[in-house]
Amino acid sequence: MRIRVPPIKTQGIKTKLVPFIRKVVDWTNEKRWVEPFMGSGVVAFNMEPQSALMCDANPHLIDFYRSIQNRSVCAKSVREFLELEGESLRKRGSDHFYEIRSRFNKNPNPFDFLFLNRSCFNGMIRFNRKGAFNVPFCRKPDRFRAAYITKIVNQIDWVADVISRCDFEFKTQDWRVTLSQSSDEDFVYLDPPYVARTTDYHGSWSTADDDDLAALVKKRIGNFALSTWLENRYRRNSYVDENFSEYPIHTQEHFYHLGATETLRNSITEALIISQPTVKQASSHLKAA
Ligand SMILES: C[S@@+](CC[C@H](N)C(=O)[O-])C[C@H]1O[C@@H](n2cnc3c(N)ncnc32)[C@H](O)[C@@H]1O
Structure with a gap:
């Protein structure tokens, strides 16, 4: 399926990773799609969920997509x-x-x-x-x-066509609020800023945010997928090994073209950390086997 590109560019945009994300996430269209870090929105717009909660701390991104939704931008x-x-x-x-x-x-x-x-x-x-x-x-x-x-x-x-066919809600808010507004029935896709790349974003992102995120996501009962980086030619992201060694992790090589400096524009192994199957899902898998 053809992957489309939205009108707004952001650093860390996942256009090239959409087929990979689509292949590995455990999501069906009955579940509401929730993104606490929507950025350009490229992932959800290509997934075309029937219903979605799309949030970001950057008010200009949210205002932009709300304006498309209410047709003041067309x-x-x-x-x-x-x-x-x-x-x-x-x-x-x-x-x-x-x-x-x-x-x-x-x-x-x-x-x-x-x-x-x-x-x-x-x-x-x-x-x-x-x-x-x-x-x-x-x-x-x-x-x-x-x-x-x-x-x-x-x-x-x-984007206007996708938004008009699906039930999208856009909100400017911190990711913690978005997680608190998601239910166990929702599917949550998280793509936070990467610590070493924080200066590029609205607001800041620290290792304390990363730690909070790991703790809250691991408490989640419903399904989620968390994007992060696993390694580049210089080092490996110890955050993944320290927090998610027991979770299924899928990887893909990616080259970032957007970034302030040459060191930010390089090849990286992206990781998609997937929620553990819930007890209910695990037992139905066992029965099926
Ligand atoms: C890696 S980008 C997301 C990219 C997006 N998945 C895409 O493909 O375009 C991270 C996003 O997190 C947002 N962000 C930074 N701090 C945040 C916070 N505390 N709460 C919510 N969003 C935040 C940034 O504004 C940025 O849009």
């Missing part, structure tokens, strides 16, 4: 906006990019967020401590060519 309005602002970018270059950036930081809105995300350096989403978007210009005044705008417009159309 293919037509995005095309008009990008044609207009793209033309100004062509004429005025970086001055225009930085003008939109300060406009967005004073008064955030989903159109400017999309513009910045698609014309900033390396498609990154990064905020300073005061919550201001601070990624520099990609230095391509001709960024919004007709073909590029059409590509983005098609991505909006696709």
Whole structure:
């Protein structure tokens, strides 16, 4: 099945891992899909669950997808906006990019967020401590060519279609709140920031967050899948061995193209930690055998 790409780019985007995730997770469409760290939303949008709770600490991501849901952002309005602002970018270059950036930081809105995300350096989403978007210009005044705008417009159309066919709820909130709002019947897919890559994200992420996450996820009775990294050419992630040695772990090689530095843009073995079968599931497996 063809994997589609959503309109917003984020570091750590799992586009290339969607087939792998789809193959190994124990999920059927009757279960609500819950993502405490939705990022671009690429995983859920490709899974097309009937019902989903999609959350993130970054309010701009949530506002963007809510705006698609309530149709204040649509293919037509995005095309008009990008044609207009793209033309100004062509004429005025970086001055225009930085003008939109300060406009967005004073008064955030989903159109400017999309513009910045698609014309900033390396498609990154990064905020300073005061919550201001601070990624520099990609230095391509001709960024919004007709073909590029059409590509983005098609991505909006696709996501709008998925959201309109499925029951999606988007919320800005900390992952702990999202977990507390999920039931044992839900399937939870967790893709937290990786500790060594935290500066790229809205909010911060520490080893204490990682420890909290491991403790809470391990208490969960319902099914879950947790994405993390297992190893790269320099080291192995001891977090996985220390916390999840008794859990089924699936791995896949992946190359990250988005990142602030060369060391963040390298090959990594991704791990998907899967919940243990519950007692009920385990006994039905035994009966089947
Ligand atoms: C690795 S990214 C998720 C990528 C996503 N799976 C994708 O494929 O696009 C991690 C996300 O966690 C979010 N995040 C960081 N701290 C958070 C927190 N305390 N609670 C909820 N989300 C948080 C970031 O804003 C970021 O979007």
